[in-house]
Amino acid sequence: MPDLLIELFSEEIPARMQSRAAQDLKKLVTDGLVEAGLTYESAGAFSTPRRLTLSVEGMLGQSPTTREERKGPRADAPEKAIEGFLRGAGLTRDQVEERETPKGNVLFAVIEKPGRPAADIVAEVLEHAIRTFPWPKSMRWADKTLRWVRPLHSILCILSDEEGARVVPMEVEGIASGDTTEGHRFMAPGAFSVTGFDDYATKLKRAYVILDPQERADTIWHDATNLAFAQGLEVVEDRGLLAEVAGLVEWPVALMGEIGADFLELPPEVLQTSMKEHQKFFSVKNKDGRIVRFVTVANRETADNGATILAGNQKVLSARLADAKFFWENDLRVAKSDMSVWTKSLENVTFHNKLGSQAERIDRIAALARDLAPVVGADADQAEEAARLAKADLSSEMVYEFPELQGLMGRYYIEASGKDAAIAAAAEEHYSPLGPSDDVPNAPVSIAVALADKIDTLTGFWAIDEKPTGSKDPYALRRAALGVIRLVLENGLSLQLDQFNDTQFVRHKLNLNHGALDEAQLNKLRDLLEEIADHGVFGAAWRTFREKFKQDGVGALEPVMGAVPDTSDDLLSFMHDRLKVYLRDQGIRHDVIDACLAMPGNDDLALLVNRAKALSETLKTEDGENLIQGFRRANNILTQAEEKDGVEYSFGADPKFAETDEERALFAALDTAEAAIAPAIEAQDFPVAMGAMADLRGPIDAFFEAVMINADNQTVRRNRLNLLSRIRQVCLGVADLTRIEG
């Protein structure tokens, strides 16, 4: 059983692509081998900046011979049919057998495919893998048509067993396979040949190349933490950076250096970001958590133990940090004197060509944050001010240089300006939550600004009809919707989203139609905003508003306003879809959510979720599960009767027409349930309401057991149908059980 070793040796592969590429090589080659019949025991893939390597062990020496038997036409079939059969099988008439069967003499072809030597298969599979390799970005070079991530220099491809190693002969665009590779570019230049994986890995290490990226990462981390530990310091963990750095070196040598004293006053995040982004340095902190050193990872050893390299790196870092310090000091000066310079300059920054500038956006967000403040328990003035300042740092020099520090720098600068800590915190927190695992802010001012920011984004893109489609969501609107959901639910906020969505839609309409409307019309739109605040939802507000302005006409505003309710409904249903995904991850079935979505007040997400959770729990009980059956039976009988009779049975069930105990018991049970459910729903105590509903299960089951609905006596029948209707009404008052799948 031979082993296979492949190495594709090229110019430097981008660090971020290496590990994926090694896995792709493994998959492409091993899939191809298996498909051709070459099974194997194990395979491993490795990468360094200059090579992708695949080792396959215990592979078959040749693919197995296969035998296929095909049944053909009868021996006396027309000539054409026989010819076709022979052609398909690739055989001549004397190579096929005639066999007696119950249907007469039939032709049989036995096609034998001899196994092929592993080398032939490997050569084909590898060439195909190289030519179809899924690099995220690839290139041509010189006069070749082959594409690779960077110029491909050599292909090592050998099969080895007890008898020794043989090169698998192949060639791709003038690059012929061989048994040689190269070590470290500087520390061990020159080619050498290898006889198998162990020999390869050993010789590479002797030539200053650690083949396994994990081993390089471990070495880096081990050496870096040791350097830091020796000084009583600690390396700041950063797995992404560690993987990247491991992809930049073949022979890692960690070196620890000093950060100039001038720069130690910079915020630690600035130091860390600057060192990481520009220089790929690890940050090293002291016991107080301040960043005081760095670790850089060189790709070689030197006679001076890295002194020259470290000095060079230190110098570059000083130049970088001098820039950062310059930005920091300039920014602080602005922050301490007048931050409105920054907010003002956002007037010239386009947020989106239809949705206007960042400054206009901030105005809208500030207004909405004010509206939201009482609901989330924040001071309105503070919420508005926080919203106005939250994005001011986008004009700062530091954020221009390091966009990933947005928000955080805002916090530092607002703190420096002497404003309230809650306002400063909102600047940092209002972007959150960014992902499903990101923390949700819980300070009231931060919540107000974070919600306002996201609702403004959602309503804005809905207003200009730029909704996510399929996999395309360029403005991250799904993330924004999930953000709203998590902010509301995780803070247990009770708020009617419709009201705030509608309000913000009108604000967008104001912005979008700024040029098209005159001042009087704009003032009316502003009036409408107030109406929404009073009425809660757009429809009612719009009616009052029209009443108010009947005399001087609102016709000109109709086209502007016309679409708001539909757009707002559409946005709410989008948010409900996101909510379903969110709740599904928490184990709540989609039909349970649908049953609750159909109930009034579904724009209050906390209410909706409480209802859904209570229903979900109820359905898990035996009573709950059986109640659904009873409900369904009642509903079906009722619906059929209503269709047949052409009337609606909804009122007037009277115990005096009850003929059986079970019937009377159901009347009593429904009275009890109604009395318990109404106040529980009022108090939004869904577990109690659902419990009372589930208690109906016994009486309902007993009723169906004992009573025939369609009695001959029409009065009795009508009374029973009206009784079923009470079951339906009681249950539907809790949740739309018709949506529950059973």
Add this chain to the structure above:
Amino acid sequence: MSETSPKSFQEIILRLQTYWAAKGCAVLQPYDMEVGAGTFHPATTLRSLGSRPWAAAYVQPSRRPTDGRYGENPNRLQHYYQYQVLIKPSPPNLQELYLGSLEAIGIDMEMHDIRFVEDDWESPTLGAWGLGWEVWCDGMEVSQFTYFQQVGGHDCHPVSGELTYGLERLAMYVLGIDHVMDMPFNDPQTPIPLKYGDIFFQTEQEYARWNFDTANTEVLLRHFEEAEAECRTILDQEAVDPKTGKRIIMAHPAYDQCIKASHIFNLLDARGVISVTERQSYIGRVRTLAKLCADAFVQTEAGGWTAQEAGA
């Protein structure tokens, strides 16, 4: 084999010239127009197109008006030098050739840490892109190394390898200088030693003032329009010159106008009169010119056109 250390900025340039000449490059002179980078020299932009082999190296003075800092910033200049090498097709040992050039200017490979770090190059104004690296020496970027894939909207066949050295930064590192103005330009031991600042400090101030505050934007806007129109007019001419009866496509004169438009755009940008949205549109207009010039160049002999193939 490590070289002796160079003593001055000009010695580094001279060593690069000697090195690349020895490696077979035609050592060209700077292009006589204002450009933002060595890539704009027609010896790179146009010559990277078409099938004819090419090998050239040259110093290119480059101007980036927005980078002006009145000579105060130790690393930033509105006028600086790039060293540019373009070889087509890219030779298989281009990385080794490049490393040889670093040794030639006194960087000892045994003591320094040289790294090729992913950095893909794109020039929206030239409609060009390529893949390659920024080359790091002890954590400092000392060169750009690019395999051109597309220029002026045309696929490069064969592919050129391009090397760009930021000369001031590289020289400051090799010479151990912290502020560019302190760098010896000629040999400090000569009777009249000149520092970089002796030559360029005053001009940095003068140009910074002009670039940022004085340049007449109306005139510049008009020049931009004129260059754009002239470029199109040149390319609209018949391929055959009515006077000589010869096929003369004026790709280079047209490209000069494209260069001009590009530089004027940079000046307008420094004057702060171009808004974010307009910016894209100006870049798009220059790119259109660059593409038209590339289209024209590949119809010339230097661009690989032959009467035979055209007739076939």
